Amino acid sequence: MAEELTGLTAVVTGAGSGIGLATATRLASHGARVIGLDLNVGAMEGVAEWIHCDVGSADSVAAAFLQIASASxxxxxxxxxxxxxxxxxxxxxxxxxxxxxxxxxxxxxARVSRAALPLLRLSESAAIVNTCSIAATVGLRSRAVYSASKGAVQSLTRAMAADLIHEGIRVNCVNPGTADTPWVARLLDQAADPSAERVALEQRQPNGRLVTADEVAGAICFLADPSQRSTTGTVLAVDGGMDGLRVAAR
Structure with a gap:
């Protein structure tokens, strides 16, 4: 994979921490030039070139991609x-x-992908990978809005893959289970008993532990790898068996 990514340019949104940072780190370690979009630089210094970007703002995304286009x-x-x-x-x-x-x-x-497509169309190995969630395929308590949004991400991924396949642009997504990231830590801090809530999350996973950010990053990099030219419209679960397995509690 190292040889495949040398000379390639990657953009990772939310690259300052968690899964985004792990992905940026792994892409860079395999030779890619990585540009990280985030509200803050976070921990990406020395890993990725930071560009301030709020993906919730069309103006911010447009400004970020003007910088990207001038750099690559x-x-x-x-x-x-x-x-x-x-x-x-x-x-x-x-x-x-x-x-x-x-x-x-x-x-x-959608707005980041739209801004990126003119540059992706110039690549001979263009790939888009969306971070979705186990919440797209499994009903989770007290996650109505989040689950609905991730269900939309999964459907959007396949629609984008269908629209872009004849242009040679592959689109896939990963569905992580509950991951051990700063974002999940902040959610746990909101619980009445964070320690008990963490144990409950671990027990919810058939393998008995939270997914690591690096495990998700590995799946993202696999889907982005130019050698996977026939992999598009795919949903790759990295969830410790939560979606597909029904096992007795240990």
Missing amino acids: PVLDILVNNAGIGAIGTVEEATDEDWALVFNINVTGI
Whole structure:
């Protein structure tokens, strides 16, 4: 894979921490030039070239891609990873919750992809990978808005793959289970008993532990690898068996 990515340029949204940072790190270690889009540089210094970008703003995305186009004439890999969470049932969620989460998690992917496509069309090995979630395929309690947004991401991924296949642009997504990231840590901090909630999340996974950010990054890089030329419209679960396995508790 190292030889395959040498000389390629990748853009990763939400690259400052968690899955985005792990993905940027792995892409860079395999020779890619990585540009990280995020609200803050986070921990990507020395890993990726940071460009400030709010994927929830069309103006911010447009400005970021003007910078990208001036820095690189071609884009080979786009990882749409930026996203936000939400806790609550459909009864508890407000109209503002729905608008905010969908603007970032769904429309954000669309506006970033739209801005990236002119540069991706110049690549001989263009790939888009979207970070989706196990919430797209499994019903989770108190995750109504988030689950709906990720269901939309999965459907959007396949629609984009169908639209772009004849241009040689592959589009896939990963569905992580609950991952051990700063984002999940912040959600746990909101619980009445964070330690008990973490144990409950671990027990929910058939393999008995949270998914690591690096495991998800490995799947993203696999889907982005130019050697996977026949892999498009694929949903790759990295969830410790949560979607497909039904095992007795240990």
